[in-house]
Structures are given as C-alpha cells and as structure tokens.
Amino acid sequence: MTRFLVRRALWFLLTVWLVVSVSFVLMRAVRGGPFSGERALAPAIEARLAERYHLDWPLWKQYLQYVGPFDWSEHGTGFLGGDGTRPFGGLLALDLGPSFRYRDFTVNDILAQSLPISATLGALALLVALALGVPAGIFSAVKRGSTLDLLVRLAATIGIALPNFVVAGLLLVFFVFQLGLLPPAGWGGLRHLVLPAFVLGLPYAAYVARLVRSGMLEVLSSDFVRTARAKGLPERIVLVRHALRAAILPLVTYLGPATAGILTGSLVVEKIFAIPGTGSHFVNSALNRDYTLAMGVTLVYTVLVYTLNLAVDLAHALLDPRLAPEEGA
Amino acid sequence: MSSTWRERLRHGLLLMLALPFVLALVALGRRARLERADVAFANGGEVTSLDPQVVTGQAEGRVMNALYEGLTVKHPETLAPLPGMAESWEFAEDGLTWTFRLRDARWSNGDTLDSADFLWSWRRLLEPETAAAGAYHLFCVQGARAYAEGAHDPARREALWSAVGLAAPDARTLVVTLARPTPWFLALTSYHALFPLHRASLEHFQQRFPARWESEWMQPGHLVTNGPFKLRERRVNDRLRLVKNPEYWDAANVALRTLDVLALEHVHTALNLYLAGEVDWIDRVPPALVEELLARPDFRPAPYLASYFYRVNVTRPPCDDVRVRRALALAIDRHALTTKVLKKGERPSWSLTPEGLAGYARPELAHARDAAPEAAFAADCAEARALLAAAGYGPERPFPPLELHYNTSETHRDVAEVLADGWRRTLGIEVVLANQEWKAYLDAQVHLRYDVSRSSWIGDYADPQNFLEVFLSDGDNNRTGFGNAEYDRRVAEAAAARDPVRRLALLSEAEALLLAELPILPIYSYVSQNLVNPRLGGFFANVQDEHPPKFWHWKERPR
C-alpha cells in the first residue's frame, strides 16, 4: 500500500512537470503577447514591460524562474545575482507568479479568491447530480418497465441531450423572471448558486440515474438480494443497504470523469451566471495570453483531476475488498 | 490490504470528501453577501490595474474617475472642464503657458495634496520604469518626450528633467509650459493618465516589498486616493466595492455612499441583472434585442465619438490598387446596415472622423447622393463595378478571394456577414470571413497579414487630431501599411499651427487626402448604448460617453 501511494505520488510529480513544461512552451509559441491591445504601446514601453516580466530572458531562464525554487530576478537569491530580498520563488516554492494581465494580483491571490467559489459550485453540482440521479435510478430500477420508468429515463436522456447553456437560458427566464424566485447572476451566497449548480449537475444526474439503474438491475436479481428478501427484511432496507451497496461501484468509477466534467462545464455556467470562480479565468487567460494565470489554472485543475482519480481508485479498493489497488491499474 | 491501511484510507477519503465542503464554507463565510450598494453598474471585464497611469480602456477609465480626480473634472452633460483639484486656471496669450491654482485638498488618508504631488506623479508618468501606456498624452508638454525617451540614461536624467516645462513655484500653484498650442489640453487634465498619485504610500510599499509592491499597494486599506470614492473591497471578476471618501473636497455634494463596479463580461448576463434591478446601468446591450429595448424609455442611444471602419492592407494585392479600395468602399450598403442590422441609430459614415466635432469641416468619401438611399447605393455600386473593371478584373481575370478579419463579437460578425454578402452580390467578390480571437486578430493587424480587418477608433478627446494621427506613416497604430508624405506634412503642420481655424482646415485637408487614398473603408459612427435606470440623476448622454459618478444621485420618486 505504501508502495502504491509512493508510486502514485511520483507519477503525480511527473504529470505536473509534463503539464507545466508543455504548456509553458506552447503558450509562448502562440502568436500575440500579453501586452498587445487596440492602442499599440510605444515600442519602448512594450520593451519595458517585457523586461519587467522577464519575457526578454532566454526561454530556459524563464522556465527556471517559473519552476523555482530560486528566484532569478533582481530581488531574488543572492548567489544568482539578486539582492536577496526574495530568495525563493516559483512552483517549487508554491508561488505561481504574477498575473500578466491583472497587474495588481499574483496568481496565488486570484486562485485563493476564486477556488473556494468554484469548489462550492462544483460540490453543489455534484450533490445535485447525486441527489437527483440516485433516487431516480433506484426508482426506475425497481419499477422497471412501467410508464414511470420510461418517463424517468426520458427525462434523464433529455438532460443529456441539450447543451447546458440552452437549458440555463430557459431556466433563467422561467425561474428568475417569471417566478422571481432567484437572482439572475452574480455571487453572494447560496441563493445565487441554486440555478448554476442545477444546470451544471443536470447532465450528470442523468448519467448517474442510468448507472444506478443498470447496476441495481444487475444486483436485484442476484442471490444475496433474494436471501435478504427471504429473511423478511423491509424492501427499503433491502434496496438501500444491500442492493445499492453492490451497485455503487460503477457509480464511484463514474465520479472521477463526472467531477472532471463538472470542472470543465463550469466554464460556461460561470460565464452565464457571472460567478467569479476559477472557470471564468480559464478561457480568458488563454485568450489574453496571461501566461502565468493560464498555467496556474491548468495546474490547479491537473492536481484536482489527478487527486480525484486517485481517490476513486482508493475508494474502489475500500468498497470492493476483492480489489486490492493494483500497481498497474 | 491490512486493516490499518483500510482505516487510514477511510479517514483519508472522508477528508478528501469533506474538503470541498470546507472550502465552500470558507467561501460562503467570507461575508460573501454584501448589501446592495447605492448604485451598481456593469463595467465589462475585470479592470487590469488600479494604477491610473498604466491602464488604457474605457472600463478602467470609469474606475479611475471614481477613485481619483485630476486638475479638472468634466461636466456630466456638456463635458466642459469644471474645477477639480485646481480651483482656477489661466493661460498666457500664446496659449503655451498654463497656470493652475490648486485648492486645499486632501488624500483619503488625510494628507494634504499639493502641487508637488502633481509634479511627482507626472514625472512618474513619463519615466520609463513605470512603463505607463498613457505617457504619450503628456508629450504636448515641453521637453516631456525627450525626458521619456532619454531618462533611462542616468547621466542625462536630471538635466532632461529640468528641461521639462513643469514647475511648482509654491504648494498651490502648478505651471505647465506646452511645446505647442494644444487646444485639448484642458480636457486632457481630466484624463486619468494625468491623475495624481500618493507618493508616500507608493514609496513605502516599494521599499517594504520591493518584489511585489504593486499587489500590496493596490489593496483596499493601503490604496490612497483623492477622488470622490475610495476602495473598500476588491473581488476579482466580481466587483469593486467603493465607498464615499469623506476627505474629498466636495464630499458634501457626493450623494452616493456606496458604489459597486461589477465585472460582467457576458452582455446577456448584464442585461438580466439590469432587468432584475440588481444593476442600474449597463453600457452594452445584446444586438439581437435592440428592437425590444428601443421601445423602452430607459434605452436612449446617443451619438458617440467613435468610428467603425475596416482597415485595408495596402501592401498586398488585390487591395494595393486604390481603385479596388474605392470600389469596396462604395459597395457597402451603409443605410441597410444601420437601419436593418444595427438599428440603434448609428449614422452611416463616409469619413474617418465621427460626427460631432465642433468647428471641423468633415470631408467625405466621394459618393452618390440621392434622396432615396437605395438609388444612391445602386449608383455607387455601378461606379464600383466600373472601377473594378478599370482595375483589370473581369471574366478573364477573376477577383481573388478577400480575407476579412474580425474579432469575436456578435456585432462584428453581423456586420462582416452582411458586408461580405453585399460584396458578393454587387461585385461578385468572394470574401472569406475569418473570425479570430482577440490577440491573433491584433497580431495579424500589426504584422499586416490580412486583406481587410475590422477596426474602430474611439476619440480620447473631441478633436480630429487624435483620429488623424493614427494614420501617420510612422504611427504605432497605423497597421495598414499606408504612408503618404503629403498627409504627414499636413498633420505635422496642423500640430504646430497657432491659429485654430487654420489648424482645423489643415486637418480637414489631410483627412480628404486619406479618403482619396482609402487605407480604411469608413462604415458608421458609433452610438452609445446605455441602458440606465431613469431614476438615476446626474447621468447624461454626451458625445464622449463619460459619466463621472461624482454627480450621480437618486431622483425623488414621482408621487
């Protein structure tokens, strides 16, 4: 087990390093720099800005500056030529650098502000997905073949069939303007997150329902469920404690890609509902060529997704004693 | 797997599961909920900085106008200069020396504000280390340009500075000597690049945090400003919460206690917030909903000092032939575009400069005139076809496909599609629409890798000079490959001319030259698209679309 975790940790570091390096090179290869605008800057000024953000350094030096752990700038480590005010910097010192576009913020600042908000949104969306999907799946499995089952399956599939921004638009008009129950956009508490979380979680609720349904159907005809029923246990207990536990494995497997999907789906939702989460920085930083912010956001997401996959594998091992976490799984 | 591991795993996983909820509590607990500000308005994307000297852009300008104040303030309706930090001013006969008498004003932390602050701030603006995008605005001052370009050399720095025409004979007087008569200088003093900065706090943070002073200095609580509002809270991509500055000299007349500047990018979201009453002013509306909005009393588009035109790359065929450019310019159905696609009252334009420049004889591209726009357009198209034929394009030599670049936006796409369709129908030219993202689009313009590219220019001040100087041969913003010695000569002469009438006449001649050469295809003059709560007083439509929040107040509810 220790070996397993250590190996995973090593691969994690390798992944992160790969992501950093590749995006570092790619970002600088794309046309258009962070400082171009409709009003051209005087070449002298653009040169000064490039100097300040070390864009005039050779690529390897910029890379080392970004990765750290030593700061190569004029205020950096003494033995590298700086004045020693700030010896450490870069990724290895957990410093993601200054934002090229938002001059008043470092990437750490921006992430510190936006990540909790995105996490809230994501967690709520996942909750919605589970809260809607699991009961629907159970229901549909138990009442298999009935009209209700068909309706639930239809609703589930429709949830997947429309792009979430169209659903968002329709729900906005209905809940916000017709009924006046919810605020249309912005961030200020749970009320503001109801609609975004719902829109974000809906397609995943649909998948969860199908998964639970098929898992339950498998299990409901198996021996141990029949035993449990024969023992005279109430149906509810049979369903939840026995059948569901067995059917939960594929659900847990799905949670990995589902959460990753929620993370990416949040781009659109955050844009439409004006939620200042990390997703809103995702696309803009690439479009604005804000190198550091773009890489910072990518890194955060990479770490998140990797950790999630690890958690899913571990949960697998926990839930199904037959599966020890394989080295090669 | 051993049982201890199972225990650890279980705990670990539960912790991981709990983490987002903990973060969620953190996010929600951080007093996420703010009470509604007195006024909230949508300001486009998040502002790039709170340093007035380094920013460009309308959104940043609005925030600067709330936080800081310059020598003068623009009147909200007439845009006339009103006393700001300067109580009064006078200028010498030759128009070159301006003397400003500063009032007894304070910074938001109580420090007195005097002429030394202005001197120091304007010096910082010019200094190369600041890398201030707005530095060129001060180049009208004697010796300023030389200082900006030469100050990196420590040997000459002080000498160059002493040659700059700025002096502060006493704490309440500022004397500015201009290099040449600049009629818009007074308007410039209310532009954010010339706002004063608080020297002490800036230098304090530069000393304490040499590596990251910018992020420290701009924090709420650290930032010291002199305007009607000060910074209370800043949430990236969400809002700037401003509160009334009690140290402001005119605080008694500032009606708002709190002001929210919201960063809203998606124009539909902004509209939704406005319609729900959460936002009191939005400055852009979804083009698809213009019809419905025009029926409302709170939407009143007004002329705006900005031009929408297409740049033409004159360095490569087929557009290197002026006849082709003229044909393209004539075959644009401006009337249909403005009435059927844009619908907000935009005015068709045949010039580079927009409407509304007082005293300026605005030359126009020679085109047919007729009471019925359709007939005029038909005549123009006939001329365009004849021009193309004269340029040698016909059945034997078909016109090559044109690449039309525009950046991602509904309006630009609409205009591009309609224009491309028009050119296809009337001239038989095939147009390839290239929707590019912002940076790639700019890059293509700068490196002249396009045929026709959508463009616009907003006037910083109400003078044709700042439109025409874009197309000087060495202009940084030229990006068309156009260069005409006669044009340059006229613009330079106009800059040096003392007589305002002669100056405007020269500029008019220059523009006429430009319109004969056509490195641009003029299309229309902008209108402002403000959707404002009618109860908001002190908000007027004006030709520069500037609305200083200092004058805003809520009108009494009519009984």
Next chain:
Amino acid sequence: MSADARLTGWLAAARAVRGAGPWRAALRRLVADRAALAAALFLLCVATGSLAAPFLPLASPQVMQLGEPRPPRLVPLGDHGWAHRVTLEFELEEALRSREMLARTEQTLVALARRACGAQARVFRRGQREETHGLALVLPYRRDLDPARGSELAARLAQHLAAETVDGKLHLRGGGDVAVRLVGASATDGYGTTSRFDAWLLARRQACFGFWQLGPLLGTDAKGRDLLARLVFGSRISLAVALAGAFVSLFVGVVYGAVSGYAGGKLDERMMRFVDVLYSIPFLFVVIFVITLLDAWQAELAGLGIGRMTAFFLVLGLVTWLTMARVVRGEVRALRQREFVEAARVLGASHARILAVHILPHLLGLVAVYLTLTLPSVMLYEAFLSFLGLGVRAPDVSWGLLAADALEAISPLSITWWLVLGPALFLGSTLLALNVLGDGLRDALDPRLGPAGGAR
C-alpha cells in the same frame, strides 16, 4: 423405422440445426427493442438527409434578407423563390394583355437564354393576372456555365439581348415586337463553394423541383436566413465533426488499448500510466489552447492542406480516446485469458493475427456501444466551443453555433421561440436517438459486458 433410418434422421436433423451465433442473437435482441430500432431508423434518416441536403427543396442557408426574425409559416408550404439563380428583370413598356403575345415573348426569351449560355431558363411574370408588366428570366445558377461568377452570366445574357433588340423593341418569334427594357441582372449563389457531389445534387434538385422551395417552416433568423435550411446544412458539419472525432478516438483508442491489453506486463503498465497522466490533464483547456494555436497558425496549416475543420476534428477526437483505450484494454486483458486465444497461440498464429482475427471481432460490440456514446459528447463539446467562440465559425453553420444563437434568443424581454425550438429539436432528438441506440446496443450485447459497462 430401422436404426439406420433413425440415425440418418437424427444426423440430418443435427446438421439442419443452425445455431444462432452471438451476433445474430444480439441483432435479434436489438430489433426486438422497439425504442432502439426506432432510434436507429431515425438516425439513418438524419444521416441520409444530411448527406443529400443539397437535393432537398430547402431555401438557401446563407442568402440574407435583413429585417426581423420571421416566425414559422406553414401556409403556403413553399414558393418559387429558390435563391440559387441568375435573374434578369425586364420591364414591358406597355402591359401585355394578350396571352398569345405573352407566350411568344416568353419563348423568345427562353430561346435567347439557350443561345447565350446553353441553359434552360424559365420566365416568371410580374403583375396581375390580366396585366403583365414585367417579366423575370430566371436561369439555374451553374458554376460551369461561367468560370468566374454568375454576374458574368447575367452580363452575357444582357449582351445577347442588346444584340437582338432594335430600338428597344425585341423581335418575337412568329412576328411582332415587344418593347422590353432590362432593368436588373443579378446572380445569387445560394450555396457558396460546393463539392462536385453537392453540385451534382443541386443539378438533380433543379431538374426535380425547379425553383420550388419549402417556405420558412421553422422560421428565419434576424438576417432572414431560413432556419430549417441552416439546421439541415448545419447537420453536415455537426455530424461530420462528431463522426470524424469519434472515429479518430476509436482508431487511436482501440489500437492503443488492444496493444496495451494484449501485451500485458511492463508495457501494459507503462502505456496505462501514460493514459492516466493524460487523463489528469484538463483536456478542455488543451483543446482551447490548441484551437487558439491553430488559429494563429492558420496560414501555415492551410499551406499543408490542413483546413481548420480538419484540425478541429483531430483535436476533438484526441480528447475522447482515453476512455475508449481504457475500456478496450480491460476487455482485451480479459479476452487474452480465454481458451481460444491460447489455442490460436498453440497453433502458431502470430500476435498480429490473433489480435486482428480473434480478438478484434469481440471488441466490435463494445466499440459500437462506446461510439454511440462518444458521438453525443463530441457534439456537445462542439456546441460548447461554439458558444465560447472557438468552434465552428461563420459562414459555416453547425448545430452548436445554432444552439449558441438559441441562447442569445432567450431573454426576459423576448423569447424568439422558434430560434430555440429548431436547434433544440434537432440536436436533442439526434442525441436522444444516439443515447437510446447506445443503450439498446448495450442491452442487446448484454452478456458480453459486465457491470463495468456503465460509464459515459
């Protein structure tokens, strides 16, 4: 019956038994599942309609008529306004009342057209029944009729007309003169550049339907472009993107997963590690990034013959291959243990042969299921990217773009409902059908897939 006869009978009966192979059984199960069958037929219709789009009597998807978006109109069903034509407008000096004169004028004009450009023209009347004061000579737009543009064709016709007119009077066949005046010549290309196949379909349509076209059954957008036409032509790009992307992901995923699962041991471990690493990378960011890159390098790529669309397909395909690889690898690993593989090894078959002949066929079912589940996600990705402005761009049209436009049409002030209904209907029903078909396939192939078969 003698023992011999019985034996023969039994042998004959034994031989006559045709076992239903696993495929046949699966097919039977699939056909029995009505929903899946309906979905499959529906998808077939969609695919055919999409392929044959230029043949269908639809309005042009790109000709504009500026104004307001027009709501759907069912009556009249269609009109003769198909905008893929060359038109010459004539004005008659005096209104023609005699039917005979009218007929002869039309004949002359048609003959003139045939002489000028070898095309069969039609003449439409302008004006009331009894009094025709204008005529429109309309020819189908054909790129081969003139190498440059349709306006040249109009010019040629005009030239011929001028040659035949004396003093502003056209000499008619069978005698008589009519004073005609050419007031307008225009050529509208309703479809832009089209491939040879599309051009052939257009010609067939012209022959079949003439200038008749369906009216705005689903309404028009603000630029007057028919929504139904845009949806049908948009399906070409959407389906192409989805299929190409899915096939890229299939190809890469299946090959990778099969090799990895079959090889086993260290190679398998390393390959799966690589997949895990890639899995952690937030692919959407990479996609956005790569698309930005592609835009920046458009000129260079075009030089290499890779259009923007092609690059787009590849990118989308590369996003989805990971799941396929994982699933295929798991399946191949399980299959590798089976007896028939061992038997083949013993018989001396090479690895490649085993993979191709023995293992791959078993994967087909799995792959089919995952294909039908990947297609919707690729389509949604495309819609997503179009919303962000990075996907399909004007003048091309796709369902994603129309869905993004649909969002613009929804607002508290007004909901242009038909702009939402059209794309939602098409996109939703296609994705629904794909999902239902995928479910049906999975159920039909049920014995093959274990509980791990549940995923996106």
